[in-house]
Amino acid sequence: MAKYVYLFKEGNASMRNLLGGKGANLAEMTNIGLPVPQGFTVTTEACTRYYTDNCTIGEDITEQIYAALAETEKICGKKFGDLENPFLVSVRSGARASMPGMMDTILNLGLNDVAVQGLARLTGNERFAYDSYRRFIQMFSDVVMEIPKPLFEKVLDEIKEEKGAKFDTDLTAEDMKDVVARFKGIYLEKKGEEFPQDPKVQLMEAIKAVFRSWENPRAIIYRRLNDIPSDWGTAVNVQSMVFGNMGETSGTGVAFTRDPATGEKKLFGEYLINAQGEDVVAGIRTPQQIATLEQVMPEVYRQFVDIANKLEAHYRDMQDMEYTIERGKLYMLQTRNGKRTAAAALKIAVDLVNEGMRTKEEAVAMIDPRNLDALLHPQFDAAALKKATPVGQGLAASPGAACGQVYFTASEAAEAGMSGQKVVLVRQETSPEDIEGMVHAQGILTARGGMTSHAAVVARGMGTCCVAGCSALKVDEEAKTATIGDKVFKEGDWMSINGSTGYIYEGAIKTVDAAVSGNFATIMEWADSFRRLSVRTNADNPRDTATAVRFGAEGIGLCRTEHMFFNADRISAVREMILADTEAQRRAALDKLLPMQKGDFKAMYKALEGRPMTVRYLDPPLHEFLPAKNMTEEIEAIAKELNVTVEHIIHKIDELHEFNPMMGHRGCRLAVTYPEIAEMQTRAVIEAAIEVNAEDGYDIHPEIMIPLVGEVKELAYVKKVVVETAEKVMNEHNTHLDVKIGTMIEIPRAALTADEIAKEAEFFSFGTNDLTQMTFGFSRDDAGKFLTAYYEKKVYENDPFARLDKNGVGRLIELAAELGRKTRPNLKLGICGEHGGDPSSIEFCDAVGLDYVSCSPFRVPIARLAAAQAALAHRK
């Protein structure tokens, strides 16, 4: 028969999946001889059973709970509902991963009309006993029976008024009996039955309540934010109660073995005398610093320090502990690896290595890569932030803090930015045309669009702070006003936004640049020595390139050439090319673009200082470079500038209109129809490399990437154009470069026929943004319409654009890698797209044997660390 209940002495720290974190650690502490109030853990598997059994607890499990209860009573020498020595327990949730405060807890369970007398007798404190009983009734009614809490608070207030008491503590034992009676009255009235006197009934109801709380809304949201699968379930810990509120020799507190903010090695924490844990949390009394305990209870303090050291040494990590002192006796209620700031995490990891407690490998594995993000972006000055109140909140779309003057159009934002102003670009939503304004803004705020909207994606790529999709924000681009509630921002007004929290503030809040501390560098160095994956960056301009190189990028994995096309000085030639009716006209326009594109590539090569660069050829549908049909003014301006008729432009816009642009005339389909574009881009790539090699003495081997290939003949056709042009250019310059030609794998068919594609491609780069869209069959621009319902109904637990979908997209990647390498064993495999900077996706990339990941500049350190962790994990 499956075992669903474990006494603490039966478990250990390795059983976290089954017992939850808290349960496993209580067992471990029991085993190493620490003073732990005894009890048992109902497993996470029992929780899963609870849900598959239609929210009931099976008889087999109930029997095991009762058996464990009897055993624990024996260990503690107490008995449920006993007049002499009543057994009281706490019932707490405890999932595999820590989810603080997300689920339910019930204390003092076991109290009834008899046990309360026993407790009074045993403690010689009738008031304490009845106070505990009324607390229990209140908590049980609220948490287990869903009777609204305010009903009880109101009664308590009434009694205090009747008795002329100011605080709860002013109430006497008799008063408390009165409270108990009235609370039981509320229960009877609301539930239609007496408050349950059988502690076993109380226990089973409490356990069910904890199981239920696994699915409460805040727990669901927490899980989604923290990538915790809903099928893990929670364990339930039933533990003998100890009381920190039995007078001046009792108390309760929490402590960390090191400072969780800085990582400094010193005991850090607080305690309250004569209090229960909930009082610490409630924050009514101000707790004391732990160091002062040495004066108050020297023996207990020494014992605690001893235990803390023992626990840190045992777990070899900074511990976050909860403890209670009952009449001078210390009990450990919980220990776990403590949460910490990113800076503290780095310092602790390095210190633990220096102290000989951890290996470098372990230190690298300890850091959560996602936390590093906070160290890489500007932040608000903490003091200045304290004084500010947000006027609204949007989605935390791209981290960091920004303050600047509000501008409503990309061109004005760009102008202001170039003249040295700090700028926050505020838009209804952004489009590729806004790119120049975005580049020159400190921050970007949009009213529409989700985490994967254009604004969000581009901002993250550039490392620029962005708050997106603030639905309360009304942007009137004509009138140049932005309104949130009753607050109106005009052009030039100061605004501050926090892309890590989504908050929007009025006025200028001081920001501070993040510093890369020595510990950070140390950890990165160790990480680099362990990782197998190379880390490249996605960058399209020298500024981002330089940032990425500073952050340790080993090259560019994705240079999107079209981003260069949107610059004011290029867009005109680009439009001339699009409006061309003949190949000759198109070539004339391309001739104008060539020197600019070449100049761009030269600047990028120089910023890379000899590192490799993969250039992706023109990808977006051409209509993205033209205004919308109803933008009459823009169209007229273009007509004038290019000396064509308005009708001609409108005709082209109509001609280029697509029902589904994502699945339209883009990517290599452009190069197949207009090979002259690929010719121009090849000439630019090769000439730039030749010139930079000559000027700076580098040895650049250009890497050319053909996007959106779905069929090997497509790639073969474009490759032929590229090879012939490259050879022509090299002959003209009497030189030779090794040029690698590869493709994006971003269309399912490319993955499915990767054996064919590899005949032509020298490398694959998985474009997982598009591959995710095509594999799931939804466009990320449109998915917002239904994804909310999907999260609510638990159809999806993660955003597949943020975290690689291993079951579907991942299967395609594995298949493509396998097929591709079958054809070409030395095929280089990488990933670009946003997943390249996501630790869980990087772990997958390492597992399936890719060679590199490429991510936005600000995620390069995260990727380096995640790659090291993946390599360490896969060593095992």
Place this chain on the structure above:
Amino acid sequence: MAKYVYLFKEGNASMRNLLGGKGANLAEMTNIGLPVPQGFTVTTEACTRYYTDNCTIGEDITEQIYAALAETEKICGKKFGDLENPFLVSVRSGARASMPGMMDTILNLGLNDVAVQGLARLTGNERFAYDSYRRFIQMFSDVVMEIPKPLFEKVLDEIKEEKGAKFDTDLTAEDMKDVVARFKGIYLEKKGEEFPQDPKVQLMEAIKAVFRSWENPRAIIYRRLNDIPSDWGTAVNVQSMVFGNMGETSGTGVAFTRDPATGEKKLFGEYLINAQGEDVVAGIRTPQQIATLEQVMPEVYRQFVDIANKLEAHYRDMQDMEYTIERGKLYMLQTRNGKRTAAAALKIAVDLVNEGMRTKEEAVAMIDPRNLDALLHPQFDAAALKKATPVGQGLAASPGAACGQVYFTASEAAEAGMSGQKVVLVRQETSPEDIEGMVHAQGILTARGGMTSHAAVVARGMGTCCVAGCSALKVDEEAKTATIGDKVFKEGDWMSINGSTGYIYEGAIKTVDAAVSGNFATIMEWADSFRRLSVRTNADNPRDTATAVRFGAEGIGLCRTEHMFFNADRISAVREMILADTEAQRRAALDKLLPMQKGDFKAMYKALEGRPMTVRYLDPPLHEFLPAKNMTEEIEAIAKELNVTVEHIIHKIDELHEFNPMMGHRGCRLAVTYPEIAEMQTRAVIEAAIEVNAEDGYDIHPEIMIPLVGEVKELAYVKKVVVETAEKVMNEHNTHLDVKIGTMIEIPRAALTADEIAKEAEFFSFGTNDLTQMTFGFSRDDAGKFLTAYYEKKVYENDPFARLDKNGVGRLIELAAELGRKTRPNLKLGICGEHGGDPSSIEFCDAVGLDYVSCSPFRVPIARLAAAQAALAHRK
């Protein structure tokens, strides 16, 4: 060493892939002792080599050609360029599949200044010899050297004028010598060198020219239209010349062993006395019926009849033969299985079985299923058609002929149709809103859109004649005129269109309904006894359902419920549902739809007479049911009808706008967000089945299909809604029906995770239209923009929407079938989408073990036959 050249006596009929059809049959005829002018075949592999060797013929192949030439000279007792007995040859293409007239032929090769004298001496006819020589120079110059033909014709005309000759035949031998001299002059002038005198040089150049002609534009187009892969290549047949133009005892002709138009068993064909094959083709003289040959040359005729019988018995099929009589001696130049009309094909197949020449299996395998289409649609009366001249041509988008009065809007077309008029609906392009007009039209003509445009797809589905994408057609919907060239059609004008050829005619051309002949029924009956696949139909209304049942459909595989939503009496309730702001409002609108939807299903069930029906739940994005934002009048009308504001409608239109509707809020995503829609549809399906079972005594088990599933939890969520509603409805009626719930597999992720999906789905129906779109990453509405370039550049050889892409989409289907059956061994697998009616795709479905195909009503007989052929092929 690879063998690239085969003497006729070395080959046989089974070597068609290597020798081409003509070469293999020449070899076969040689082997069975028929009088064949001897020669050799250069293989298709030599053609492939020619292309991989950069359009040169390798030395090894050249040597083999010379060796075969020497051997053939020996067999014939003649020699190249010989004064005594000159060897002359024809050089002809011959691919695996017959491609009549698509590639090049050169006759009389071997003639030079010496051989022409030999020929003159041998034939005693100097005029004949020099006439042959000048024909050869002309043909060689044109076909091999690409010197424009008119240059030669002009010279010939000049000489005739000089000599006062009216016909070529009026020219003397001396005149012909003059022609030869002048022709050689043209050659020298154009090529800068003398006409080649070495027959071996002539031969090698001619062979290269044939190889080249494999890639000429008309051959490429022919291959695309006939699904012939470009990598097959063509063989080249070099054959000793015989002359049908050596006087009154010579002649040439073609004949069929049965009538290719009717299939009647009698020798059918023509001949010309004193002529070469090209004269027959040129059509200058009127040929004689073959039967008259019995009088003219009784011995030859008897010999020919004998050979014809022998060949038909040998090949066990109707033969198409070419022959030449040289001075009373009969030579067979070619035999092949004759092309025939669909009606003839059926008759011949049935007759061959009755004559004991073929088994039923072979008879079924002989019919090209694609040809049956012509038997299922109305056609123009042949006599009436002869008098008509097309005014334009578009794409032959949906077969059959139609004539009717022109209408420009769906509503006017519908009105006219309902009042009994014949209607041709003429539109710029159609949209789902036009559906009612399309239903009531005899034919549909559009100016825009390809073979997979809305008009084309819907028309094919309905079996309605459609000509799409006629780019010369200008439609002014406002002025109600359609212009092609200088021809203007106004509303009410008569027009006739042919959806099988794409031709558009002015006025009314009489049409005749197609009859299903007895042979057709016989073949279908045999086919049904061989096939393993079931054949269902895609139908959304009782009319199509009845048609499909008449054509042998075993049920409905895809009933698209949304097609019913567009009917005038429903669209208003549908819009009310879409415009609803609350669930309560939505439910109120759905309550109005319920009785209509139930009525639809009842009518369908009745039309099916107890056969099964798979109902697909609402699939398209909701904006398809609203007018476009700029359709002010329509919007105002709706606002008035539904008593809402215009602003509200416009707001909804904005809200529903999607960047990529194909990948947006549609399919089961609608049911996840608005489960009440699935509830209504379930109630309609179940109640309709219960009522029809009661009324008509059927035993209907509803099959419900959830579209666009990509993740098992999506399906599980919707399935729960369906099951709960179905149970509720069945309880209300105190009855129970077995309800099957399955899903479309049309998103790559569904195929990749089919093992998961099969846990919830009781059947899979592969929606290969969408699956093709997602797998290729292009939308069929937009692909037209680049597919032309793709065909030109040979990136694609087939339209993947017409013919299932086995490499990519097929791999997904195989994977899904395998994974799905691993989870649920009895999982029912089928295909809907247009591929369900395509023979090559059906062959694939049979090969991968699907259970059924579902196709449009008019393709049901084709699918039945193709399924039988697939089963027969896979038996082997």
